[in-house]
Amino acid sequence: MAICQSCGEENPERARFCHACGAELAEPVSAGEERKVVSVLFVDLVGFTDRSDRADPEDVRATLRPYHQRVKADIERFGGTVEKFIGDAVMAVFGAPVAHEDDAERAVRSALRILETIQELRAEGLDVAVRAAVTTGEAVVALGARPERGEGIVAGDVVNTAARLQSAAAVGTVIVDETTVRSAESAIAFEPLEPVAAKGKVEPIPVWRVVQARSRVGEAETATRTPFVGREHERAVLLETFLRVERESAPQLVTVVGEPGVGKSRLVTELRSTLDDRPEVVGWRHGRCPPYGEGITFWALGEVVKAEAGILESDDQVEAAVKLEQAVAALVDDPSEREWFASRLAPLAGVDVEGGAIGRDEAFTAWRRFLEAMADKRPLVFVVEDLHWADEALLDFLEHLVDWAAPVPLIVLSTARPELYDRRPGWSGGKRNATTIALSPLSSEETARLLQGLLERALLPADTQASILERAGGNPLYTEQFARMLVERGEGGELVLPETVQALIAARLDTLSPELKTLLHDASVVGRIFWTGAVAAIGQRGRDEVLAGLRELVRRELIRPARVSSVTGDEEFSIWHALVRDVAYQQIPRAPRARKHAAAAAWIEETAQERVADHAEILVHHYEQALELSRAAGEERPDLERALAGFLVLAGDRAMRLDIGAAEAAYRRALELSA
Ligand SMILES: Nc1ncnc2c1ncn2[C@@H]1O[C@H](COP(=O)(O)OP(=O)(O)OP(=O)(O)O)[C@@H](O)[C@H]1O
Ligand SMILES: [Mg+2]
Numbered sequence: 001m002a003i004c005q006s007c008g009e010e011n012p013e014r015a016r017f018c019h020a021c022g023a024e025l026a027e028p029v030s031a032g033e034e035r036k037v038v039s040v041l042f043v044d045l046v047g048f049t050d051r052s053d054r055a056d057p058e059d060v061r062a063t064l065r066p067y068h069q070r071v072k073a074d075i076e077r078f079g080g081t082v083e084k085f086i087g088d089a090v091m092a093v094f095g096a097p098v099a100h101e102d103d104a105e106r107a108v109r110s111a112l113r114i115l116e117t118i119q120e121l122r123a124e125g126l127d128v129a130v131r132a133a134v135t136t137g138e139a140v141v142a143l144g145a146r147p148e149r150g151e152g153i154v155a156g157d158v159v160n161t162a163a164r165l166q167s168a169a170a171v172g173t174v175i176v177d178e179t180t181v182r183s184a185e186s187a188i189a190f191e192p193l194e195p196v197a198a199k200g201k202v203e204p205i206p207v208w209r210v211v212q213a214r215s216r217v218g219e220a221e222t223a224t225r226t227p228f229v230g231r232e233h234e235r236a237v238l239l240e241t242f243l244r245v246e247r248e249s250a251p252q253l254v255t256v257v258g259e260p261g262v263g264k265s266r267l268v269t270e271l272r273s274t275l276d277d278r279p280e281v282v283g284w285r286h287g288r289c290p291p292y293g294e295g296i297t298f299w300a301l302g303e304v305v306k307a308e309a310g311i312l313e314s315d316d317q318v319e320a321a322v323k324l325e326q327a328v329a330a331l332v333d334d335p336s337e338r339e340w341f342a343s344r345l346a347p348l349a350g351v352d353v354e355g356g357a358i359g360r361d362e363a364f365t366a367w368r369r370f371l372e373a374m375a376d377k378r379p380l381v382f383v384v385e386d387l388h389w390a391d392e393a394l395l396d397f398l399e400h401l402v403d404w405a406a407p408v409p410l411i412v413l414s415t416a417r418p419e420l421y422d423r424r425p426g427w428s429g430g431k432r433n434a435t436t437i438a439l440s441p442l443s444s445e446e447t448a449r450l451l452q453g454l455l456e457r458a459l460l461p462a463d464t465q466a467s468i469l470e471r472a473g474g475n476p477l478y479t480e481q482f483a484r485m486l487v488e489r490g491e492g493g494e495l496v497l498p499e500t501v502q503a504l505i506a507a508r509l510d511t512l513s514p515e516l517k518t519l520l521h522d523a524s525v526v527g528r529i530f531w532t533g534a535v536a537a538i539g540q541r542g543r544d545e546v547l548a549g550l551r552e553l554v555r556r557e558l559i560r561p562a563r564v565s566s567v568t569g570d571e572e573f574s575i576w577h578a579l580v581r582d583v584a585y586q587q588i589p590r591a592p593r594a595r596k597h598a599a600a601a602a603w604i605e606e607t608a609q610e611r612v613a614d615h616a617e618i619l620v621h622h623y624e625q626a627l628e629l630s631r632a633a634g635e636e637r638p639d640l641e642r643a644l645a646g647f648l649v650l651a652g653d654r655a656m657r658l659d660i661g662a663a664e665a666a667y668r669r670a671l672e673l674s675a
Helices: 048-054 057-077 103-123 157-168 178-184 232-248 264-276 299-309 317-331 335-345 360-377 392-404 444-455 462-472 476-489 499-509 514-526 532-539 543-555 578-587 590-632 638-656 660-674
Strands: 033-045 081-086 089-094 130-142 174-176 188-192 208-213 252-257 283-288 380-385 410-416 434-438 529-531 559-561 572-575
Touching: 033 057, 033 103, 033 157, 033 499, 033 578, 057 081, 057 089, 057 103, 089 103, 089 157, 103 130, 103 174, 103 178, 103 188, 103 208, 103 499, 130 157, 130 178, 157 174, 174 178, 178 188, 178 208, 178 499, 232 252, 232 264, 232 410, 232 434, 252 264, 252 392, 264 380, 264 410, 283 299, 283 360, 299 317, 299 360, 299 380, 299 392, 317 335, 317 360, 335 360, 360 380, 360 392, 360 410, 392 410, 444 462, 444 476, 462 476, 462 578, 476 499, 499 578, 514 529, 514 532, 514 543, 514 572, 514 578, 514 590, 529 532, 532 543, 532 590, 543 559, 572 578, 590 638, 638 660
Parallel strands: 130 174, 252 410, 252 434, 283 380, 380 410
Antiparallel strands: 033 089, 033 130, 081 089, 174 208, 188 208, 529 572, 559 572
16 A cells, blocks of 8 residues: 555555545655765866867777776775766765775775875876865765666765865875764874865865875774773683683683673773783784775784784885794794794785695694794783674684694683674684673763763763763763763764764664664664564564564664563563664654654554553654654655644643643644644
């Protein structure tokens, strides 16, 4: 059945025009639209058009082909999508269809990479130069779009601004807008420029030039100034585990698990500073599993080998090979074995060796023995950061390592987000020498202390503090970002969601299948607390199916079940973080959002039955949203107006006993609607 958006008449499914009022019936909204924060990259060839006026079109095409191919590769390497080539300009999108938590950084890195490519092309004799711009902001994303067929992925102001800024950039540079700077400044160095006046904008746009990408080396060791709070128990467990490994020479695998920003890496850093305070020397090697890039199988392990050998990224093959040999010689006593080790470690360290491919078992054995030899010299903490991004092969190796390690003081200390268990449900389970430390959110009291430490003063206005505590939900990263925003923008303004947090959450939501994501969207319309029945009603799905999906979301730490439900016979859940709810909610385009609110209201009315008056306020909220959003989408909805007016009266009746002012306001609005 198709509901007419103009008059609310029910029409048969096949109808294209409404039987009652003749309005065109809207196409059902395809699954494929979402509001998202994306980064847009514009790159333009400079001076090429002039020349191509005079050149033969075939020559132009031939000249541009290698340029297009290389630029496309540079964009895709960082997870971007080429939206279109407009003559000699290229537009690319980062963050759509799939968001990453660092899309702004990726866009800028890929722009820098393109500048390098241009240098290479020039060296090859192609006379080209480019300028580029990156902007970040909210856009409407067509999820099913096929850019290879010329279909646009994103639309919004962020695209126009990127095009404008690009034309204002100096040749050979990349300029970016403020949101991009805020999102990427921990990874990229920027320098402010004069604001750019742009057509269609009242105010000039503040811009920055990209100076360079900051090196990631030593990243994990940068001291944080935020004073550490809480986690006494987890710290004790970790330290005790290490001491036992050291005492008994019994290798252990420790996995610290928790949602992004909850403090996994920080806990590891804390262990390190504790151990640094002791007189005994502990070997400490850090391997990361990066979220992007190619050919990085075993990257984390490669980092360890490189660090042990002192190999730098800037070393050439010969230097690297020599350093690797020396490192092996220092650890392996038997000279006849050194060659064997070196050739098996070489691929990890990016050193070319002759000879055929090495079997996996043999490689694993060599790597394990290398780590054992390191641990044999002095206790070794092998940190593997962000295991959820590890390739399968690395996970296999780590299992091999802890299953087979000789009795040496070796602790494999890994950090992972819960999605690790999607790929390896049984990770570290059932092993005698494995421990899991699950980090839950900080308590309110701890978060308040953290906030105080961050703001370097004791008191915030009570409501600002309460609002931050509520939204941060015990997540130290969110707390930090809110504190930073307060410091930068001053108090008083509305507390908006920091871009970094938004990006982090959006990236997490994009790892969900479309069905699960829609479930979460539907739930977010109901509110932070919701019920299986409500979600089933909004999405017109079966309860069992919905419940199965919700259980999956629980496993991913996006929602959690309530112990006792406030609706009999219906399971109650809450969204883990207020912010997860906000981000999910904001992703829903206006028209479906309106429909979902109306459906949520209908469900509440039906569930509450004769006690519906008790729910008048919440019904007012849903009908209000539905109405406002429909109006914004240009629809008249007299049915919603009627419903809203009715519940405003009920809400007014309820308020009479508590708050006359509120009651009056409700009645007045009801009157306005019925007028
Ligand atoms: N207990 C704590 N006390 C004070 N600050 C903390 C605490 N835990 C974490 N932080 C701070 O919060 C921020 C986020 O923490 P951290 O980087 O350890 O998160 P994470 O769990 O490793 O996240 P991700 O999954 O993104 O790697 C850091 O700046 C860290 O210093
Ligand atoms: Mg971390």
